[in-house]
Amino acid sequence: MKTCFVVMGFGKKTDFETGRVLDLDKSYKNMIKPAVEAAGLSCIRADEIVHSGVIDVPMYDQLLKADVVVADLSTSNKNAIYELGVRHALRPYTTIIICEDGFKVFPFDINHITIRQYHHLGEDIGFDEVMRFREQLTKAVKEISENSSPDKDSPVYTFLPALMPPEIEVVRAAAVAATVSPQAPQPPAAPDQTHSALMQQVDDAQKKEDWITAKALLSTIRNMINEEVKRKQAGATVKVIDQPEDPYLLQRLALVTYKSKFPTEKDALTEAHHLLNLMNPETSNDTETLGLWGSVHKRLWEITKQLSYLNEAIRAYKRGFYLRNDYYNGINYAFLLNARAVQLTDHAEAITDFINARRTRIEVAAICEEWFEKNPMPDEQKLTPDILSDYLKTWYWVKASQAEAFVGLDEDDKAQAALNAAYAKAPETWMKNSTEEQIVKLKTFLGDSPLKFITQ
Template sequence: MEDLTCFVIIGFGKKTSYANGKMRVLDLDETYTLLIKPVFDALNISCYRAIDKNLSGSIDKLMLQEIKNADIALVDISTLNANVMWELGVRHALRPNHTIMICEQEQMGSIPFDVGHFVIHQYTHSDQGIPYKEVERFRAHLTNIIKGVLNQEPKLNDSPVFTFLENELKALEMNITEDASQNEQNPESFASLLDKAEEAKKTKDFSKALKLFGEAKTYAEKNMTLKDNLAFIVSRQALCTYKSKQPNELEALVNAKIILEELQPLQSNDLEVLGLTGAINKRLYELTGDLNYLENAIVSYEKGFQLKQDYYNGINAAFMLYKKTDLLKSQHKPWEDLKLKADYIRNTVLEIALNLEKEPDFSTKEDAIWILLTIAEAYHYKGLDDLMTNYEKKSQDMAKAKNDTFAMSAYSEQKEKIKDLNINFK
C-alpha cells in the first residue's frame, strides 16, 4: 500500500449541523485528526485534504485533480456541507470505484434521497466532541472497510454516474492535471497558513496573525473549495484586532466591530460570531457607557445561548442582564423581571457546566478551565462561597498544569466587575 493515496473530502474546522431540528456545532478537524488520518497513516496510505496541499497555482484545479486521481476518496457528508456534496458528485462522475462515504450518526436522518441509497458508514460526534470509545471503534471499522475496498476482485463500481459518463470522460483524461507540476513546487498549504496564524494569535503576535489571516482570506475568496472558511477567518481578524489594543483599546474595538459587520453579526446564527460580537460590545459599553453597546451585547449573547445552550454565551448573557438590572435600579425603573431572567440563565448555565464536568474525558477538553471557571462564577453569584472557592482551586490547579495564565486573570477581572454590581444575587 506504499504508493496509494486517499483524498479526504470534508469540511474544515467547526461546522453547524441542523439535523433533526437541532443546532449543533461539530468539529470536523477532530473527525479528520482522530478518526480518519491515523487509520490511513497506519496503513501507510498518503492521506490529505485540499487545504493540506500547497497554495500555488489554482486550488480549484488541484482539487479536481485530487478528486479524480486519488486511489481512495473518503467523503464525510456530516452537516451536509454544500462544497462537500458538490465534490462527492464530481468524484462519482470522474472515478468508478473506491469512494467511501461516512457521516455523523444523527445526520443520517436528514441526508438527501439521492445519496441515501449508497453505503454510508456512521460515527458518533456530539457537539462536545468524539467519545474515546468511539475513536477506537470507528478506527477499527474504517481499517476493515479500507482493506476490503482495496482487496476487491473484481473491483466493484460504486459510481453509477461514472458508468453513464464513461465515454465522455475518456476525452478529458489528459486535461484535468495541467497545474500539477507547478503546484508541487511550493510546500505551503491553506491549512499550514491557518496553523501559523493561530500560533501567532496564541503567542499574542497579533500583527503577524492579522497578516497571515489576511493572506488566508485572499486565498479563500478566490477558491470555491475554501470559501466556507471565510466566516472563521473574518472572526479571527476581528478577534486579533480587538485583542491587539492598537492604536489604543477603544479604536481597536471599533475597528474589530467594523470587520465583523461583513458577517452581519446581528443576523448571524454562527456561535463564534455571536460570542465575539457580544464580547466586543460588552467592552465598548464598559469603556464608553453607550447603552447601544449594552443592548447589542445582550442580544448577541442571548441569541448564542438560545441557539445552543452553551455556557460561554449563557454566563455572559447573565452578566450583561445583571448590568442592565443594576442600571435600571439606579434609575428607579422596573428591574425585577430582568433580574429573574438573568437568574434563570445563570442557573441553567450552572447545570450545563456541571454536566460537562461529569463527562469521562473532561480533563482533556481544550476549554476545561473555562468550564470550571464558569461554575465558580455561577456559585459566586449564588453566594455559595465554599463551592466557588473549590472550583477556583480546581481551575488554578488545571491552569498551572497547562501553563495557562490568561484564564485565571480574566476570571479575576470578571469577579471584580461582579462585585461592583449593586444587586442581591441570591
C-alpha cells in the same frame, strides 16, 4: 503509494441543525488522516494541496484520480456534499462517507448509502472515540483499497449500470496536452505555502499570544482567497454571483484583530466590529459569529461605558444562547444582564434583568453538569499531549462557567468547590486570571441588587 483525498470543511463550522459549532480540523488531524495513513495510503485535504492558479483544477483532479475518497458531511457542508456528488459521478467505487452523529436528517439522495458516524464534542473529540473511529476507518480504507473488485458505492453507477466511468489515463493525457499547448494561458507562480501551512502558523502565533502576527497571516490568507475568486470571475463566460467570504476565516481574523489591541484597543475592536458585520450578525444563526459579536461589544461597553454597546452584547449572547443552548453564551448573557440591572433607572426593568440572569444561570449549571456526565475526565496517561491539552481547555471553561453560575445563584460552597477544581487544572495562567476578574465584577453587580426596590 495509493492516495486518499478527504472531502470536508476546514476549521470551525456551525451545524445549523443542532446549533453546535464543530472543529472539523480536529476531526481531520486527530482521526481521519491518522486512520488513512495507518491503512498505508497518503492522505491529503484540499487546503494541503500546493497549486498554482485556481484550486478547482487540482481538486477535481483528486476527485477523479484518488484511489480512495473520504467525504465528511458533518455540519451539512454544502461544498462537501457537492464534491461527493462529483466523485460519485466520476468513480463507481472506493468512496467512504462519514459524518458526526449529530447529523440526523440526510439528503434523500444519500440517505440509503452506508454512512459511518463518530461523536464530536464540538471543540474536541474524546480520546476513546478517536481511537474507536480510527480503527473503524482504517479497516474500511484497507478493505476497499486492497479489493481488486470493490462493490459499487456510487448511486450513479448503481442505478445506471450500463454507464462507463471516464478513463483516467485518457483524462490525464488530455490534461497534459492542454498544459503544453502554445495557446494555453500560463498559470501564475505556485504559492510558497499551502493554506494549511499558513493556518498552522496562525495556530502557533495564537498559542504564543502573538496576535499581530496571527492577524497578518490571516490577512494574507484572506487576500489569497479573494484573488482566487477574482481569477475565477475573470475567467467565467457568464456572470458569477458574488459569494460571501468564508465565515470561519472572518471569525478568526476578527478574534485576533480585537485581541491585538493595535494601534489602540478601541481601534482594534472597531475593526473587528466591521469584519463581523460582513456576516450580518443582527440576523445570523451562526452562534460563533454571535459569540464574537457579543465579546467585541462587551469590551467596547467596558471601555466606553455606552449603554448601546452593552445592549448589543446582551442581544448577541441571548440569541446565541437560545440557538445553541450552551454554557459560553449563557454565562455571558447572565453576567451582562446583571451589569445592566445596576445601571437602569427603571426599577421594574432592572428587576426583570436580575431575575432573568438567575433563571439563565440555573440552565447553565444544568448544561455544565450534563457536559461532565457525558465527558468524564479520561485517563491522562493514555492521551497524547495535544489531545489532553484540548480536553483540559474545554473542561476548564465548562467548570469555570459552572462556578460562575453558582456564584450568581448564591450557592457559595458549590461555587468555591468548582473554582478550586477549575484552578487546579487551568492549562494556562491567563485563563484563571480571566475567571477571577469576571467573578470579582459579578460580585460587585450582585452586591447592588435591584431587589432592594421591591416593597412589601
